[in-house]
Amino acid sequence: MAFPKDFLWGGAVAANQCEGAYNEDGKGIDIQDIMPRGIKGAPTAEPTADNMKLVGIDFYHRYKEDVKLFAEMGFKVFRTSIAWSRIYPHGDDAEPNEKGLQFYDDLFDECHKYGIEPLVTISHYETPLHLAKEYNGWISHDLIGFYERYVRTIFARYKDKVKYWLTFNEINSVLHAPLMSGGIMTPLAELSKSDLYQACHHELVASALATKIGHEIDPQAQIGCMVLSMPTYPLTPKPDDVIAAMQANNLNDFFGDMHVRGVYPGYMKRYFRENGITIKTTPEELALLKEHTVDFVSFSYYVSICETADKSKTKGEGNLIGGVKNPYLQESEWGWQIDPQGLRFVLNRFYNRWQKPLFIVENGLGAKDELVDDGKGGKTVNDDYRIAYLNDHLVQVGEAIEDGVPVMGYTTWGCIDLVSASTAQLAKRYGFIYVDRHDDGSGTLARYRKKSFWWYKDVIASNGESL
Ligand code: BGP
Numbered sequence: 318m319a320f321p322k323d324f325l326w327g328g329a330v331a332a333n334q335c336e337g338a339y340n341e342d343g344k345g346i347d348i349q350d351i352m353p354r355g356i357k358g359a360p361t362a363e364p365t366a367d368n369m370k371l372v373g374i375d376f377y378h379r380y381k382e383d384v385k386l387f388a389e390m391g392f393k394v395f396r397t398s399i400a401w402s403r404i405y406p407h408g409d410d411a412e413p414n415e416k417g418l419q420f421y422d423d424l425f426d427e428c429h430k431y432g433i434e435p436l437v438t439i440s441h442y443e444t445p446l447h448l449a450k451e452y453n454g455w456i457s458h459d460l461i462g463f464y465e466r467y468v469r470t471i472f473a474r475y476k477d478k479v480k481y482w483l484t485f486n487e488i489n490s491v492l493h494a495p496l497m498s499g500g501i502m503t504p505l506a507e508l509s510k511s512d513l514y515q516a517c518h519h520e521l522v523a524s525a526l527a528t529k530i531g532h533e534i535d536p537q538a539q540i541g542c543m544v545l546s547m548p549t550y551p552l553t554p555k556p557d558d559v560i561a562a563m564q565a566n567n568l569n570d571f572f573g574d575m576h577v578r579g580v581y582p583g584y585m586k587r588y589f590r591e592n593g594i595t596i597k598t599t600p601e602e603l604a605l606l607k608e609h610t611v612d613f614v615s616f617s618y619y620v621s622i623c624e625t626a627d628k629s630k631t632k633g634e635g636n637l638i639g640g641v642k643n644p645y646l647q648e649s650e651w652g653w654q655i656d657p658q659g660l661r662f663v664l665n666r667f668y669n670r671w672q673k674p675l676f677i678v679e680n681g682l683g684a685k686d687e688l689v690d691d692g693k694g695g696k697t698v699n700d701d702y703r704i705a706y707l708n709d710h711l712v713q714v715g716e717a718i719e720d721g722v723p724v725m726g727y728t729t730w731g732c733i734d735l736v737s738a739s740t741a742q743l744a745k746r747y748g749f750i751y752v753d754r755h756d757d758g759s760g761t762l763a764r765y766r767k768k769s770f771w772w773y774k775d776v777i778a779s780n781g782e783s784l
Contacts, residue, residue: 321718322780324727326726327393328390330396330732331397331441331738332399333349334373335736336375338373348446348496355739358741369756383750386733386770395433397436399471402443425479435481437475437482437483439468440486453501455491456519468527469534482531483540484527486498486543487545487617491517511594518602525606539612543678544572547565547621547640557625558626564584565640576614577611577671614673621646621654621662623641649683650683661713664720674725681729682702682706682707686734687699698751701768707772732748734750750765750767
């Protein structure tokens with residue numbers, strides 16, 4: 318497998334899913350602190366003890382041990398997010414919280430100690446709760462100004478420590494999970510498409526603004542967008558199905574189109590027209606979008622789906638966006654269909670469409686793991702299923718590179734076990750490192766290397782030759 322010499326191998330997490338310490342050192346409450354059931358359950362009025370994210374895996378206090386383990390695997394890059402509410406506890410505060418800023422200084426220093434480059438998501442489903450309650454999240458135009466203040470602070474503070482930035486995690490997910498993704502308190506069923514696309518417009522403008530500000534503060538900064546990739550196949554070769562799949566792909570690729578080309582595409586104007594969607598934009602915002610496009614496109618990839626014009630077909634599960642099931646694919650314990658070749662397909666498609674370097678910043682298998690004796694006096698997880706999943710996907714990344722696609726790097730999702738976003742459970746594990754913590758609140762929080770830990774170490778050491 319011909320991976321480039323400077324390929325960025327690593328792993329990814331998000332602050333809210335691993336840090337814990339939800340109210341320490343001046344952190345404000347964010348929307349994850351009131352979502353104990355993930356995207357499927359109603360939010361609570363206050364943080365409740367059954368919310369696994371309040372403690373997470375205690376990364377806030379144990380990051381040194383964890384970064385050391387990442388270094389042992391040979392990580393070149395570590396993706397995490399900055400929790401907005403550690404920096405601006407309410408989101409609209411006049412001054413940032415120094416203790417929150419210091420935490421990320423220390424974390425990034427720890428990464429650099431081992432030659433690990435941080436890859437930072439500016440906003441990963443972590444809108445400060447106050448912005449959700451007072452402004453209804455990204456529905457409000459005011460959020461652009463609060464986000465601007467936040468990004469100015471972090472770009473200025475970390476410009477010598479962070480080279481790679483992502484503006485919004487899975488920006489397209491606001492259409493499907495408005496509270497989690499956009500801090501929008503109005504339930505999805507009560508939101509009009511105009512509301513949702515207005516929120517998208519605000520995030521897209523904020524993203525362009527972040528790209529502008531980031532480049533002004535540090536001309537060397539590499540700033541990317543992050544989209545939830547959802548390659549959609551026609552269920553049959555029937556032309557009606559092919560067009561249905563094309564339309565589904567367009568609606569998803571709209572977010573990448575906006576970040577790369579900076580203009581509302583014709584297919585989107587038609588979609589707005591035919592669905593009675595109206596949004597407010599200003600000439601200044603449209604100019605900003607056009608002028609400040611991204612340096613690279615990053616994306617998550619877990620599943621592909623099918624689309625058909627036949628509305629009687631039932632939909633399966635997927636990360637946030639379900640789709641019609643593909644009869645040729647197996648699925649995970651959570652019903653997510655497994656399609657390694659879909660990753661080669663989407664890499665080719667995105668590159669052909671955007672001609673930008675691509676970064677796979679999430680891919681992995683959520684599974685129930687069993688901690689067993691390793692026969693040497695310690696404990697491990699024999700996660701051959703995870704190794705098979707990741708190996709098959711990386712082989713397809715290698716194929717895409719052979720196809721001529723410039724791939725900057727690959728960070729597996731949840732390189733250490735963490736709290737799942739959709740289910741809010743720890744039982745759905747992704748890591749190379751097992752964390753002894755369970756959904757009933759028990760566990761010592763001790764860390765154990767899984768079999769996949771050694772496998773990934775070999776992959777990185779051989780730059781993909783071992784695949
Ligand atoms: C993506 C999110 C992540 C992550 C991942 C896996 O949609 O960006 O935050 O959690 O999906 O999903 P889950 O945790 O629901 O298995």
